[in-house]
Amino acid sequence: MKSNAFSQPLQHDAADFWQLFKTSTCAVQRRRAQFFALLAEGRSLPDLLALTRYSRMSAYTLLARYHAQGLDGLADARHGNTGAPTLLTPDEQQRMALRLRQD
Template identity: 35%
Template sequence: MQLAKHRRRPRLELKDPPHPDNLHALYRETEDPVERARWHALWLLATGHPIPQVAKILGYSERWVRTVIHRYNQGGLRAMADLRHRNKGKPPLLPPEVQEAFRQALQAPHPRDGLWTIRNAAEWLSERLGREVDPRRAWSWMRRLGFAPLRPRPRHRERDLEAGEEFKKSSS
């Protein structure tokens, strides 16, 4: 019985790398930190540093460095620039036009009872967005827009109004 020999992967190298000075200039001029790391990796590789050392210098994994090399080999310098900002993130929970409408609504008295409570704000947002909005989320949007929810001071249900007036008169 004959055993199969272990075959090593071919060494991964940059194909037709530009002059290291050009890569260094791209690395130094770029303001985007992610793109800067890519150019830095290419510059180090072009100057003869091995992949593990580049990964250690930059604080990335060897896999990340290999991905950068593969992308460069497939698309050249243009491929490195096209990688910028692919992940735009989630859209905001409150679109800008709804934010502005909410700000305008908060500046006027609430239509039902004149006070913007957290529950009133959550109902208003639920109607505009077409989905349920948690009162805590409404509160955070009110705070983000610079408003505080208003509610009357709590009053005791069994208070004596006459005794309160009498107290005010006697204490002044």
């Protein structure tokens, strides 16, 4: 039988999540804190999804991150993503820019 992420108890209470909601400057983290604050207050899954506009899949993914990482799991992890490495060396980029300006 598969474990339901919504059946696992939260490690923090609603006040903790509302505090994070009030102090965070990151919109993603604030939205996630709101989701968990409402969950900790006992809102039903349909209410949570309607209020926060998360999909059911996103809600389960977010819950799994929270259960694995705690409050740190609510942070926006995209800030650490530097993207793919460049294909051209700085010298090649310079030569390409020069060539494009000439054409």
